[in-house]
Amino acid sequence: MVSPPQDSVGDGYDPFVALTTMLHQEVAILDDLIFRLVKAELLIEAREARFLGLAIDEIDDRAAELGEIELARALAARDAAESVGLDPDASLGDLVAHAEPALRGVLGDLHGRLRSLSEEVESITDNGAMTLRARIDEARATVTATERLDIDGDYAAVISRSLSRNPGR
Numbered sequence: 071m072v073s074p075p076q077d078s079v080g081d082g083y084d085p086f087v088a089l090t091t092m093l094h095q096e097v098a099i100l101d102d103l104i105f106r107l108v109k110a111e112l113l114i115e116a117r118e119a120r121f122l123g124l125a126i127d128e129i130d131d132r133a134a135e136l137g138e139i140e141l142a143r144a145l146a147a148r149d150a151a152e153s154v155g156l157d158p159d160a161s162l163g164d165l166v167a168h169a170e171p172a173l174r175g176v177l178g179d180l181h182g183r184l185r186s187l188s189e190e191v192e193s194i195t196d197n198g199a200m201t202l203r204a205r206i207d208e209a210r211a212t213v214t215a216t217e218r219l220d221i222d223g224d225y226a227a228v229i230s231r232s233l234s235r236n237p238g239r
Contacts, residue, residue: 085149086173089165092143093180099139100187103132104194111198 110125151160154168162184166177 085146085153086169089146089150090173090176090180092139092146093184096139096143097180097183097187099132099136100191103136104187104190106132107191107194107198111194114198
């Protein structure tokens with residue numbers, strides 16, 4: 071569990087350093103989340119349903135961690151904004167602009183990386199949803215074809231036709 075930064079400034083607490091720490095952690099969690107999303111997508115494409123539940127549990131765990139770190143980042147951002155006289159809801163871009171020069175570059179890089187990773191997560195989840203829908207449609211088609219067989223039907227022929235329509239299998 072992530073420990074949110076202190077609410078008050080004092081005893082060496084630097085809200086911009088705390089914000090930088092939270093952003094580093096958020097980037098690391100997003101990187102790991104992307105890895106796990108890609109792994110789940112590959113499992114779907116490979117039709118390895120027996121491992122998909124584990125992959126989804128891992129994604130859920132990372133998403134929960136991401137929620138915790140986002141809350142901690144919001145608290146650190148609020149403290150940083152207040153420490154330089156900005157509105158507590160100031161954007162990360164505004165905070166970067168008001169950071170000390172020594173942190174400005176690091177915060178700017180982290181801000182850019184965060185945006186890039188967020189876009190990548192969105193792209194992967196959109197693509198994964200399309201892949202999953204395609205696999206569900208294939209499964210439905212196979213089930214429908216199998217149900218059409220009468221008792222003396224040739225099950226192997228139905229499976230063979232299904233596989234020939236999906237050569238990547």
